[in-house]
Amino acid sequence: METATQLEDASTSMETTAAPFTLAQAQALEAQYVMQTYARTPVMFVRGKGSTLYDETGKAYLDFISGIGVNVLGHDHPRVRRVLKEQGGLLHTSNLYYHPYQGQLAERLAKAAGMARVFFCNTGTESVEGALKLARAWQRRHGREGQTEFVSLTNSFHGRTMGALSVTAQEKYRKPFEPLIPGVRYLNPDNCLDDFAEARAAINERTAAVIIETIQGEGGILPINDAFLKVVREQCDKVNALLILDEVQCGLGRTGHVFAFENTSVKPDILCVAKPLGLGVPLGAFIVNEKAMDGLQPGDHGTTFGGGPLACRLSLEFMEMLQEEQLMQRVAEVGVYFRKKLRQMQRRIPQFVTDVRGLGLMVGVELNFSGKNIVNRMLERGFLMNCTHDVVLRFLPPYIIRKAEISELISNLEEAIVEEAKSQGKA
Numbered sequence: 532m533e534t535a536t537q538l539e540d541a542s543t544s545m546e547t548t549a550a551p552f553t554l555a556q557a558q559a560l561e562a563q564y565v566m567q568t569y570a571r572t573p574v575m576f577v578r579g580k581g582s583t584l585y586d587e588t589g590k591a592y593l594d595f596i597s598g599i600g601v602n603v604l605g606h607d608h609p610r611v612r613r614v615l616k617e618q619g620g621l622l623h624t625s626n627l628y629y630h631p632y633q634g635q636l637a638e639r640l641a642k643a644a645g646m647a648r649v650f651f652c653n654t655g656t657e658s659v660e661g662a663l664k665l666a667r668a669w670q671r672r673h674g675r676e677g678q679t680e681f682v683s684l685t686n687s688f689h690g691r692t693m694g695a696l697s698v699t700a701q702e703k704y705r706k707p708f709e710p711l712i713p714g715v716r717y718l719n720p721d722n723c724l725d726d727f728a729e730a731r732a733a734i735n736e737r738t739a740a741v742i743i744e745t746i747q748g749e750g751g752i753l754p755i756n757d758a759f760l761k762v763v764r765e766q767c768d769k770v771n772a773l774l775i776l777d778e779v780q781c782g783l784g785r786t787g788h789v790f791a792f793e794n795t796s797v798k799p800d801i802l803c804v805a806k807p808l809g810l811g812v813p814l815g816a817f818i819v820n821e822k823a824m825d826g827l828q829p830g831d832h833g834t835t836f837g838g839g840p841l842a843c844r845l846s847l848e849f850m851e852m853l854q855e856e857q858l859m860q861r862v863a864e865v866g867v868y869f870r871k872k873l874r875q876m877q878r879r880i881p882q883f884v885t886d887v888r889g890l891g892l893m894v895g896v897e898l899n900f901s902g903k904n905i906v907n908r909m910l911e912r913g914f915l916m917n918c919t920h921d922v923v924l925r926f927l928p929p930y931i932i933r934k935a936e937i938s939e940l941i942s943n944l945e946e947a948i949v950e951e952a953k954s955q956g957k958a
């Protein structure tokens with residue numbers, strides 16, 4: 532029988548023969564063996580450096596989507612490399628035991644949010660799912676058995692599990708899976724701006740929690756009106772409902788503050804974060820205030836992987852950088868530059884661009900025609916971006932993006948918009 536040391540030696544001496552693997556091969560294999568749930572863009576990445584990704588032919592692409600808001604330090608960052616090297620020997624321990632990093636990270640997150648405790652999971656969807664469970668359990672613990680319903684906003688996206696999907700208003704995500712959990716109302720903030728009566732009626736003694744993306748992401752980069760948020764907060768307090776803010780996409784530095792709610796006048800009872808939290812290694816969390824933290828008791832909720840040593844150690848490195856390296860100042864400043872340049876572009880082609888909006892480096896450009904093919908045109912030109920809601924071009928670049936890279940994007944974008952408008956017969 533081979534000993535553990537022999538196996539170790541064998542694995543370290545194994546040669547890696549880097550056979551060239553083509554995009555066509557990846558496509559053929561995936562077409563046959565991978566569930567066909569994604570409409571992938573026909574490009575395959577093999578390495579990255581800073582804000583640039585490279586495909587297998589060596590072509591470079593400037594990354595303005597960062598893996599949908601995940602790779603906020605770009606690719607191959609030296610501090611990430613160092614942590615990966617140092618932590619490579621202990622990847623997972625489970626939540627049966629302690630490791631040095633979960634508690635330290637929880638302290639950082641709780642203090643940064645001005646809240647009390649943290650539960651770690653793996654994804655944004657799981658953080659929303661956990662938050663919804665906590666809200667129900669908290670109501671029951673406090674004797675409000677009937678307070679089980681949820682209120683979310685029209686146009687929202689909170690994830691794909693049954694609970695998270697139930698509070699996701701966008702019909703296209705929900706339809707194939709109905710019936711979902713009952714007792715969810717979708718509130719349209721635009722209908723509430725005159726007298727807020729609709730909001731006050733929807734949030735009542737049956738409401739366990741209200742869940743809101745501080746800035747709607749999949750819905751088209753739409754910040755939620757502050758006066759509306761204030762009324763929601765007041766009404767939640769009045770009827771003992773919890774306020775959950777979903778900052779999976781807009782949190783952790785994206786808006787130029789550590790949390791997007793810092794741009795508003797409200798504070799949540801539960802805050803959901805994920806995407807960049809583990810710098811590319813899956814990690815999600817919900818952060819809970821003093822009031823709500825007794826909602827979950829030992830045995831009520833758990834996960835095998837959530838909050839593992841590698842993800843937490845990477846995240847600690849990230850939180851340190853967010854708070855110590857003037858990264859937030861940079862995001863705010865470069866974000867202002869990005870939107871200023873986009874607005875100048877809008878003034879040059881107002882016949883196609885109807886709006887430029889966002890905060891920090893969460894930026895949307897609304898067109899008056901379908902923008903999906905602009906993503907393909909930009910790919911050909913060597914830029915990665917995304918289109919949501921058919922007409923909103925979405926940009927979530929890494930926090931290290933440079934002004935020169937933004938200028939390069941914009942001159943190409945303007946040409947791509949005009950070309951596409953022409954091909955759709957709009958110009």
Ligand SMILES: Cc1ncc(COP(=O)(O)O)c(C=O)c1O
Pocket residue numbers: 599654655656657659688689690691744748749777778779780781805806
């Ligand atoms: C606001 C929001 N909530 C939840 C999710 C789901 O996160 P994940 O895809 O990590 O499960 C997303 C994903 O885009 C999101 O934008």
